[in-house]
Amino acid sequence: MRILVGVKQVLNLDEEFEMRGDGLDVDQDYCDRALNEWDDYALEEALRIRERGGGDIEVVAATVGGEEATAELRKCLAKGADRGVRVWDDCLRDCDGMMVAHVLAAIVRREDPALVLTGVQGADHGQAQTGVAVAALLGWPWAAVVRALEFSADAGEAIARRELEGGLEECIRIRCPAVLTIQVGINTPRYASLRGVTQAAGRPVDTPAFERLGIDAAAIASARASRVRRMYVPQKPRPRMIEGSVREQAAELAALIRDIRGDRR
Amino acid sequence: MSAILVIAEHRRGVLRPVTLELVTAALAVREELRARVEIAIIGGGADALTPALSLEGVDELLLVPTPIDAFQPECHAAAGEALIAARRPRLVLIPHSVDGISYAPAIAATGGHGYASDVSALRCEGADIVATRSAYREKARVELDFPGRQTVVITVRPGSFLPATRAGGGMPVTTLAVPGVPLNSEHCGFIEPEPEADVDVSAAEFLVAVGRGIGEQAMTGEVAQLAGRMGATLACSRPIVDAGWLPKSRQIGQSGRTATNCRLYLALGISGAVQHLAGMKHVETVIAVNRDPDAAIFSVARFGLVADVAELVAELRALFP
Ligand SMILES: Cc1cc2nc3c(=O)[nH]c(=O)nc-3n(C[C@H](O)[C@H](O)[C@H](O)COP(=O)(O)OP(=O)(O)OC[C@H]3O[C@@H](n4cnc5c(N)ncnc54)[C@H](O)[C@@H]3O)c2cc1C
Numbered sequence: 383m384r385i386l387v388g389v390k391q392v393l394n395l396d397e398e399f400e401m402r403g404d405g406l407d408v409d410q411d412y413c414d415r416a417l418n419e420w421d422d423y424a425l426e427e428a429l430r431i432r433e434r435g436g437g438d439i440e441v442v443a444a445t446v447g448g449e450e451a452t453a454e455l456r457k458c459l460a461k462g463a464d465r466g467v468r469v470w471d472d473c474l475r476d477c478d479g480m481m482v483a484h485v486l487a488a489i490v491r492r493e494d495p496a497l498v499l500t501g502v503q504g505a506d507h508g509q510a511q512t513g514v515a516v517a518a519l520l521g522w523p524w525a526a527v528v529r530a531l532e533f534s535a536d537a538g539e540a541i542a543r544r545e546l547e548g549g550l551e552e553c554i555r556i557r558c559p560a561v562l563t564i565q566v567g568i569n570t571p572r573y574a575s576l577r578g579v580t581q582a583a584g585r586p587v588d589t590p591a592f593e594r595l596g597i598d599a600a601a602i603a604s605a606r607a608s609r610v611r612r613m614y615v616p617q618k619p620r621p622r623m624i625e626g627s628v629r630e631q632a633a634e635l636a637a638l639i640r641d642i643r644g645d646r647r
Numbered sequence: 648m649s650a651i652l653v654i655a656e657h658r659r660g661v662l663r664p665v666t667l668e669l670v671t672a673a674l675a676v677r678e679e680l681r682a683r684v685e686i687a688i689i690g691g692g693a694d695a696l697t698p699a700l701s702l703e704g705v706d707e708l709l710l711v712p713t714p715i716d717a718f719q720p721e722c723h724a725a726a727g728e729a730l731i732a733a734r735r736p737r738l739v740l741i742p743h744s745v746d747g748i749s750y751a752p753a754i755a756a757t758g759g760h761g762y763a764s765d766v767s768a769l770r771c772e773g774a775d776i777v778a779t780r781s782a783y784r785e786k787a788r789v790e791l792d793f794p795g796r797q798t799v800v801i802t803v804r805p806g807s808f809l810p811a812t813r814a815g816g817g818m819p820v821t822t823l824a825v826p827g828v829p830l831n832s833e834h835c836g837f838i839e840p841e842p843e844a845d846v847d848v849s850a851a852e853f854l855v856a857v858g859r860g861i862g863e864q865a866m867t868g869e870v871a872q873l874a875g876r877m878g879a880t881l882a883c884s885r886p887i888v889d890a891g892w893l894p895k896s897r898q899i900g901q902s903g904r905t906a907t908n909c910r911l912y913l914a915l916g917i918s919g920a921v922q923h924l925a926g927m928k929h930v931e932t933v934i935a936v937n938r939d940p941d942a943a944i945f946s947v948a949r950f951g952l953v954a955d956v957a958e959l960v961a962e963l964r965a966l967f968p
């Protein structure tokens with residue numbers, strides 16, 4: 383049995399980031415890259431299911447991304463994923479989330495897992511769309527914003543808790559195979575051990591081309607659901623800044639707090 | 648004439664207020680789109696919600712009964728698809744809420760519609776719909792359009808539009824039957840948030856809130872002590888709760904508490920993610936401390952300090968003995 387975890391490499395902007403010449407995105411030279419926080423929890427959940435379930439569960443980490451995203455798959459392997467899959471094609475440059483969902487769905491079809499876990503959202507853009515879109519494209523059941531999970535391979539179902547607004551939660555029962563989007567806090571992700579890092583070097587990262595997934599560039603390109611017209615740094619309201627050394631800042635802050643509090647009394 | 652379809656959100660028989668914000672968003676672009684505004688209520692108990700949705704400018708209410716009362720994503724997606732097939736709307740508005748993100752992407756993926764999520768502004772340019780959303784943790788903004796898409800599905804960021812308030816009436820109320828779909832998941836009940844164990848942060852007037860920027864667990868104790876001396880109540884962002892450093896009852900935000908009574912909010916090492924702001928952005932005076940001068944929290948703050956939290960807290964301790 384197999385569990386597939388969709389993982390995304392997210393970009394964090396440096397302080398002095400700049401827009402790309404065409405104004406459609408930031409210049410990626412001004413970014414550092416990281417594994418999406420939510421995916422860390424999704425991977426951990428898959429690893430725990432494997433550990434609880436005994437021997438024959440395979441955890442596959444899959445990403446739609448260029449060569450540089452291999453680093454995130456290696457992190458997943460170092461934590462204990464059995465295998466990585468990375469898919470890229472030139473038609474995915476400046477792709478939108480729906481195109482990613484179509485490619486991820488094709489990976490899932492080929493891998494045929496019993497469960498797909500994704501994060502609720504990417505920390506970079508907060509689109510919160512991929513998992514649910516993938517499920518719909520596959521025609522699979524799905525549930526979003528899962529913060530507790532009991533998966534039963536034998537019963538072919540999962541019991542999950544969805545986290546709603548204001549701390550309210552909902553308990554659901556869902557037939558598998560299914561796609562679940564995982565919320566942070568569902569577990570405590572492990573760190574990669576030194577041994578894990580060493581072992582990860584020997585684990586395979588498969589990079590199937592579109593043909594092997596049974597998709598073609600034209601079909602993926604036509605799945606685009608939105609186009610960027612422009613990206614820009616908004617004029618945001620700025621607060622009054624309290625400057626100076628930390629000591630001066632603290633003194634002014636303390637006075638300010640006393641002032642605001644005093645006014646109320 | 649084309650249509651703008653607003654899909655109402657309700658839970659346990661109660662309309663969720665964000666629905667009224669979607670109505671405002673729809674009214675704002677309906678002239679340019681030369682569109683009728685239709686509000687769909689999917690699921691049981693729809694009748695009870697119609698009075699609250701009889702708003703000025705709304706042309707029709709659509710009741711879409713479903714076999715179950717509780718939210719079920721496959722059922723909601725199928726109803727949405729059927730509505731689109733029946734009404735061919737130009738624009739479909741759904742809240743960017745936990746339930747909204749649970750079915751809107753499915754409608755867009757299945758139907759091959761235009762799609763954008765967490766949209767905070769909408770406008771038209773000629774026949775084009777242009778949607779604005781944030782990018783890179785709120786540091787940039789992006790404008791999207793949807794070439795070649797007859798229908799565009801959009802999830803709208805809560806709090807981006809004022810709620811529609813002007814009552815209307817007399818619009819037709821139509822019941823639309825949609826084909827049933829096999830349901831592969833079932834609702835087994837709600838779990839209420841735990842009652843306030845120690846403190847009620849939503850009652851506090853002065854909150855000192857810590858975020859991931861405090862760096863280590865020991866800092867929660869230090870800031871707790873400082874908050875006590877300042878006469879403030881300690882609160883936090885979500886990662887602090889997820890790490891087990893503070894109880895859930897201290898969490899401010901979408902999935903936590905709202906700082907309803909707060910007048911002064913000192914945010915220490917909090918980036919200002921939209922889900923956190925959901926619980927505190929209306930606070931009268933926000934003072935934000937962050938080492939990143941571009942952190943989103945500064946855009947809702949009245950005063951800002953670019954500083955290291957640990958160093959600043961150490962200094963403040965001496966000033967609040
Ligand atoms: C469905 C859903 C519901 C959610 N509900 C909530 C919710 O209710 N409440 C909530 O808070 N979040 C919620 N979140 C999570 C939210 O998206 C963010 O991940 C979270 O708010 C980030 O918390 P943070 O600001 O503490 O951490 P980060 O975003 O990691 O920010 C840490 C900040 O600290 C600064 N910093 C780091 N070190 C220092 C230092 N030494 N000195 C000063 N500054 C420093 C950094 O510059 C950064 O700005 C939810 C997410 C989802 C998807």
Ligand SMILES: Nc1ncnc2c1ncn2[C@@H]1O[C@H](COP(=O)(O)O)[C@@H](O)[C@H]1O
Pocket residue numbers: 387388389390391418420421424444445446447479482486499500501502503504505507508509510511512513
């Ligand atoms: N390029 C990608 N490759 C693999 N998984 C992805 C990719 N983009 C998004 N995902 C998955 O979808 C989740 C939600 O991301 P998003 O819909 O982009 O906010 C992430 O947490 C990942 O699990």
